[in-house]
Amino acid sequence: MFISSGCPYCGEDVEVDIDELGGTRQSYVQDCPICCQPWEVTVSRDRDGDWLATLRGQDE
Template sequence: MQPFAEAAAQVCPYCGEEVEVPVDPIGVASETYIEDCPVCCRPWTVQVSRGEEGFSVQLGRDDD
């Protein structure tokens, strides 16, 4: 089994580059964590929401 079965295409809130954010579609209903951009290395706040319809991902600046 793969640790991350899916990825969500997002835009880095710092550098504006499109990035793939790995997401495990199975897990708690809502979680927030910090992850660095693979392009500019600045920290994002990643918010993942999961429900019956699937999952959604939002990126925020860590300095907001």
């Protein structure tokens, strides 16, 4: 399943591939396909069952 979000580095709209079977709260690192910077992706699910993906940059 893909969720649209915005890259924190380049600002492009991107699609994040999430694993629906991996649990309702996940966190992992994925590279932006546009600018190749690593995101810290946090996936969660709200009370309505909608998936949310939050992308954060890995600032030092």
